[in-house]
Amino acid sequence: MTSTTFPPSPPEDASWSRYFGFNTDAKVIGIQYIVVAFFFFLIGGLLAMIIRGELITPAADLVDRTVYNGIYTMHGTIMLFLFIFPVLNGLNNLLIPTMIGAPDMAFPRLNAVAFWLVPIFGTLLIASFFVPGGPAYSGWWSYPPVSTQNPLGHFVNGQGLWLTAVALSGVSSIMGAVNFVTTILRMRAPGMGFFRMPVFCWTALAAQSLQLIGLPALTGGAIMLLMDLNFGTSFYQPEGGGDPVLYQHFFWFYSHPAVYVIILPVFGIFSELFPVYSRKPLFGYVYVCLASFIIVGLGLVVWVHHFFSSGVAQWMRNLFMFTTMLIAVPTGVKVFAWLGTIWRGKLRLTTPMLFCLGGLFNFVFAGITGIMLATVPVDIHVSNTYFVVGHFHYVIYGAAVMGIFAAIYHWFPKFIGRMPYEGLGKLHFLLTFVGANLNFLPMHPLGLMGMPRRVSSYDPEFAFWNVLASLGAFLLGVSIIPFLLNMVSAWVRGPKATHNPWNAIGLEWLLPSPPPEDNFGEHVPTVISRPYGYGTGEPLVDHQAEIERELTLQEAST
Amino acid sequence: MTNTSGRSKPPVGSRPAISRLGLVALIGWIALLVVLSWWMSQVAYRWLPVQASSAAPLVDGLFSFETGVGTFVFGGVLSVMAWVIVMHRAEKYDESDAEPIEGNTRLEVIWTVIPLLLVMAIAVYAMRVNTSLGVLGPMEHIHLANPVEDQGGYPADRLPAEQVEVIARQWSWEFRYPEANVSSTELHLPVDQPVTFRLVSDDVLHGFYIPAFRLKQDVIPGRAIDFNLTPSREGRYRLRDSQFSGTWFAANQADVVVESPEAYQAWLKTAAAQPLQPGLSDAVAEFGARQQLKNPGWATVPPAPPPQVNVPGSNTLPHDA
Missing domain, CATH: 2.60.40.420 (Cupredoxins -  blue copper proteins)
Structure with a gap:
């Protein structure tokens, strides 16, 4: 259903049922994405609880080994393809049009189709739990030949459904990426040159360009794997002249950049939020913008570092070690920029700011273990061990998911029109920060000691750190309760939000909360200065004072 | 309150004069971080299993070095964060903005070039270790x-x-x-x-x-x-x-x-x-x-x-x- 401008009603009165239908409003789609993503987040989290329940003791005693392998595979797949990508696309949908002053996305219907593919392939993936033989069990990498073994020999099997779902997810992401890139390039407000664009949009542009370049490789690789699995081809089967290592190149050619698709928008969130809650401009705005694209360029040429210990020659190991090391430089520029931003600021430790600071803490830690992993000799020892599992959970949960929580708390008032509760938010932060560190820090010593990842049982000498990790995981499981409580109760009966409760600078804060369907409509303001003008006294747009006065009057009258 | 006293690391952006006491405290803190990093680099050996091959001391040496450098970087970043969180908080009813420092090209160059040199040095070190390990024969x-x-x-x-x-x-x-x-x-x-x-x-x-x-x-x-x-x-x-x-x-x-x-x-x-x-x-x-x-x-x-x-x-x- 598409809502029309007649009768002109404020969106909070619009029926909640629009969230359940085919709607082309980017703000509706954004919320659809986020809610669906958190639904799958709960499923993926439940699987994580089972994994950590199994690993709290050395023996494989909670579930059968086949079940364990299916569960860890689905945990990774769901968290990546059904949680983190959709939740980020939700934020893209909410933020990109409002931040650049566009009425909607460039291709609203394509946008809706891209979203509706998510529940479709999500259902397909979950359905694989119920086919004979169970779901895919070969890890989210699905390396052949393990992934093409198909023990029951059925044509409809978990691995086949998995590959179909991943291919559909790729199609959905490409549709989204075309939309986001076009919107950012073509639909910015008058006066908003590239170097007046908020950093979140820069990082979204960088991340979505990566999707366009990288995804075709994965999709092609996945289709060939599906052919090997179900149609008897041998692209990756050595007995038919194929090469299993070829798949690893296809897979990581996209799946390494995918890490940047995840983390770049989170860098964008940090860059948006640190200025607001420090009351200072972003330090070195231009460098931060450009660093994203340097990361894009380098991010495309590091993929082999995911399989240094595989069948790759020594020259590849050395070359890809150097390119990987180089990425630390633009990333460091960003970290220093955030430190420069908070330095001598006037900090307000609100819930979003706490999540940003906690996320930065975890990210710097992950960056250091990342450098260790980049150096081949250390990587040879710890690759495919829990050291890697710890490292990427610090990146993805510790930094990215915490950044996403920060974004949700920060922009919730804008798009829902109500304020989330600070007390619950801070409790959520505390449980998340402690839980994540307790869960993921012990994985590093485990990896250094030589505990391989993906094991359903392990030698007793690894028990101590595994118990700690499991306790941390259960704490993380609990941490989601205050979050859900906060979201639901704030949505239902939270205090009404003004148009700019955080006193933030940005086009989206010059819209009512929640914004009307076409955002600024005909009255798109003209941008006259760079973003983040905290303390400079320069207005962001022409006639800013009038716009704000009007919004305040409107709020006073309702 | 401390925004103007400058008793801390060299302020980013504008540079109010740093007091003698502040300088001593800063140097002392950095020295402490160096000691801590060196100590961590030694402890790092204990996180690893016994060394049972000729490769092990080389790998462990590299890991120990990286742990030391990493501790210093992490400690430095945390020190800045902790200082800011403790000292640069807004007063309860202070709604005003801070001094708008938009950037500093010299600092940008410094924190691009130093990490670049550092990671390249680590990469060269690691490549040498690779060569001396010589684990990989023909395939x-x-x-x-x-x-x-x-x-x-x-x-x-x-x-x-x-x-x-x-x-x-x-x-x-x-x-x-x-x-x-x-x-x-x-x-x-x-x-x-x-x-x-x-x-x-x-x-x-x-x-x-x-x-x-x-x-x-x-x-x-x-x-x-x-x-x-x-x-x-x-x-x-x-x-x-x-x-x-x-x-x-x-x-x-x-x-x-x-x-x-x-x-x-x-x-x-x-x-x-x-x-x-x-x-x-x-x-x-x-x-x-x-x-x-x-x-x-x-x-x-x-x-x-x-x-x-x-x-x-x-x-x-x-x-x-």
């Missing part, structure tokens, strides 16, 4: 079905004095000593002698990983990969499959016994006299028990039969790492 494509026959065609000039053939399967490890005509499911190696493995897989990807040696190499079906190392410490260690290989991946472990050359030769001699018998495969035992269950779980590839070997050895004895 050739083979016909999977017949790895043994292929050995005959192996160029003689590249055949090392001591070569052990490692055959990985779902889910067992078999070690063959062609010269002595011995096969085993427990790997025996003489201490301080270079050994070359020829790694082959019968089915899927496996990972040949001995944490005490700090070395790992994936075993790729359809390839024979030469892999060199030198054990340096007598003892019993674990070999773990490190590349996910299916249902009993976690149980696909073997023991590695490093012993004196005399003991090794004696072991080979006794082993050669033993008749062939089924080797160790935890997967086969577990699969048998699982078949008895009414509801055994999801489908699995059945384990390959245990290899026929002279010495099954053990994988339940206490191990050093």
